[in-house]
Amino acid sequence: MKKEPNAQERRDFLKASALLAGGAILSSIPLAGAYASGSDTIKVALIGCGDRGTGAAFQALSTKFNLKLVAMADAFQDRLDSSYQSLSAKFATKMDVPKERQFVGFDAYMKAIPLADVVLLVTPPGFRPIHFEEAIKQGKHVFMEKPVAVDAPGIRRVLAAAEEAKKKKLNVVVGLQRRYQSNYREAMKRVQDGAIGDIVSGQVYWNSGGVWVRPRTANQTEMEYQMRNWYYFNWLCGDHIVEQHVHNIDIANWITGEHPVSVQGTGSRAWRTGKDYGEIYDNHANEFTYPNGAVIYSQCRHFEGTSNRVDESFQGTKGKIYLSGGNQAIIVDSKGKEIYNHNTKGNANPYQTEHDELFEAISKGDYKFTNADYGATTTFSGIIGRYATYSGQTIKWDEALAANNSLLPERFAWDANPRLMPDANGLYPVAMPGKTKVL
Numbered sequence: 001m002k003k004e005p006n007a008q009e010r011r012d013f014l015k016a017s018a019l020l021a022g023g024a025i026l027s028s029i030p031l032a033g034a035y036a037s038g039s040d041t042i043k044v045a046l047i048g049c050g051d052r053g054t055g056a057a058f059q060a061l062s063t064k065f066n067l068k069l070v071a072m073a074d075a076f077q078d079r080l081d082s083s084y085q086s087l088s089a090k091f092a093t094k095m096d097v098p099k100e101r102q103f104v105g106f107d108a109y110m111k112a113i114p115l116a117d118v119v120l121l122v123t124p125p126g127f128r129p130i131h132f133e134e135a136i137k138q139g140k141h142v143f144m145e146k147p148v149a150v151d152a153p154g155i156r157r158v159l160a161a162a163e164e165a166k167k168k169k170l171n172v173v174v175g176l177q178r179r180y181q182s183n184y185r186e187a188m189k190r191v192q193d194g195a196i197g198d199i200v201s202g203q204v205y206w207n208s209g210g211v212w213v214r215p216r217t218a219n220q221t222e223m224e225y226q227m228r229n230w231y232y233f234n235w236l237c238g239d240h241i242v243e244q245h246v247h248n249i250d251i252a253n254w255i256t257g258e259h260p261v262s263v264q265g266t267g268s269r270a271w272r273t274g275k276d277y278g279e280i281y282d283n284h285a286n287e288f289t290y291p292n293g294a295v296i297y298s299q300c301r302h303f304e305g306t307s308n309r310v311d312e313s314f315q316g317t318k319g320k321i322y323l324s325g326g327n328q329a330i331i332v333d334s335k336g337k338e339i340y341n342h343n344t345k346g347n348a349n350p351y352q353t354e355h356d357e358l359f360e361a362i363s364k365g366d367y368k369f370t371n372a373d374y375g376a377t378t379t380f381s382g383i384i385g386r387y388a389t390y391s392g393q394t395i396k397w398d399e400a401l402a403a404n405n406s407l408l409p410e411r412f413a414w415d416a417n418p419r420l421m422p423d424a425n426g427l428y429p430v431a432m433p434g435k436t437k438v439l
Contacts, residue, residue: 042067042362045116045140047109047131049074049083052145053122056175057083059355060120060143061091065363068094071101071115073108075123075227080104106412113138118362124230125238125379126150126408129157132372136161139168141362143355145175147246147379148372150238152403155380162372169367173358174375176250178325180357181350183342184251187321187329190340191255195331196316199256202296204248205309206240210302213276221414222421232278234386235407235418239280241267241389242382245300249385250378251312251323252288252296259377260288260296260384262396266433267389271303275426286385298385392433403439 044067046057053074061067069087074080080102088095103111109131113119119135121128121144128148135142142165149155165172178184214228230236237243253259265286272282283301290296296314311324319333329342361368380401387395409418422428431438 040066042118042359043070043116044068045071045073045112045119046083047073047112047119047121048123048127048145049076049080050122053120054083054086055351056120056122056143056145056355057087058090059352060118060359061087061094062352063356063359065359067359068096070096071103071112072097073103073112075104075106075108077104109134113140116140118143118359121145124227124236125243126154126230126236129154129161132158133161136165136168136170139170141171141358142372143173143175143358144372144375146250146375147238147242147382148174148375149379149383150234150236150242151383151405151407152380152401153406154408155376155383155401158372158376158379162370162376165372166370171358171361171367171369172372173354173369174371175351175354176247176371176375176378177350177354178247178251179254179371180353181325182347183327183329184323186342187323187331187340188254190331191316191321195319195339196314196321196333197318198292199290199294199314199316201294202252202255202312202314204245204252204296204298204312206245206248206300207307207309208244208302209304209306209308210272210282211240215276223409223414223416223418226278226418226420229276229278232276232280233418233420234279235409235420237280238379238383239284239386240302241281241284241286241298241300241385242379245284245298245385246378246382247325248300248310248312249288249298249381250374252298252314253374253378253381255312255314255321256290256292256294256296258290258292260290260381260397262289262394263287263381263384263388264394265298265385265388266392269430275422275428279420279428279430281389281431284385284389286388288381288385387438390431390433390436391438393438395439400439405439 044060046053049072072080113135118141121131125147128144132144148158211231216225226233263286267281267284269282286298288296288298313322322330327343327347331340332338384395384400387400409416420428
C-alpha cells in the first residue's frame, strides 16, 4: 500500500511546486538551438486568433525582448484578419506576417508551427492536445492557454508530450495565471512555511452570469456552428467547470500539493436551458477528496441576476486563508488574528508576467518552466468534476484517467458532423444524472 505523505513531505512538495511556478531554474544548461533562425530574434507563431489568442500575442509582443510574430493560424479567416489588424495597429515593428504566413483551416497549425521558435496555443481547448503534441514534436517552446484538454485521452496525450518537452528542455507555460500573481505567490510561500498547518478543507467558487452566444446564421454547417459557439460543446470547451472554474480548482491542487483522488457532486441546466446553450450545464457543485482526507467544496454557475463570487478559501489545522483573483490574500491564525494581508500591496498583471518570465528564460537559453504537468492535472480535476455531475456517481481519479471516451469528431472538416448533433427542434442531448454513462 502506498504510504500517505506526512505534513512535512507535503510542505516540501508545495515548496518545490512554488519554485516551479515562480520560474526556479530546473537546469542552467543553455538550450541547444534556442532559436530556429540562428539569430537573436525570437520568432513567434500564434495558433488561435480569437480574443484570448490576440490577447496572448499582445502580451508576448509587449515583453522587452526581441520578438517577431512571424506566423498566424486559425480555423476562420475573419478571426485571423481581425487579430492581424489589431496587433498591427499596436506592434507594427514586431509584425512580420505576410499573407503567405497567414494560414486558415483545421490544418493551419501544421503550417505555422515549423516557422517559429515559440508557439502560442490559444484555440478552443479541444484542439490543445493535438497542437501541443505537434509543437513539442517540432522542438518549440510553448505558451498554451488553460484548459489543456477536454477528456481523458486528451489529458494522456498532453502528459506524454510534456515528458518529451522535458527531454528536449523546452519551456512550457500554461495560462493558469494565478500562479504568476503576486498575492497568490506571497500567500503560498507562507502556507508552505506552515502558516495555517495542514489543509483540512476548502471552498472554491466561480459564480457569474455566463458568457457570449453567437446566433446560428444561414448556410452554416453544424461543424461551423459548434466551432463558432465552442463554449457550449464539450468536445471544444469541456463545460465551464473545465474552461473557467479550472482557475479555482488549480488553487486547491496547488495549496494541497496533490490532485483529488475522487469527486462527487451535482449539477444541472436550470437557467440556460435553450438551444443556444448547446449541451453544457449552467451549474456544478462538487466535493473533491484529496489523498490526506481533505475535502474541497467547489461551486460554479452561470446564472444572470444572482450574486457573483470568484475566490478561494481554505482551512488548516493552524489557521485559514482567503484568496481572490483581484488583489487579496488574507491569512489568520486559529484564533482569528490576522498574520498576513496582501490587499494593500498591489499586483503586476499576471497575464503579462507569464510572458515576461517565459520569454526571459528563452532569451537567456534557460530551461525553467514545465507547467504542462500541473496544467494537465488541474484540467483533469475539472474533467472528473464534470464526469461526476453528469453521471451522479462518485468518480475515482485512476479509473477516469484510463477511460477511452474521446469527445473529438472522427474527422475535422467543415462538412463533417461532430459526435453531438441537434434534434429536429434544434435542441442538443443533455446529460442526465443517474442515466448518463461517462466512463
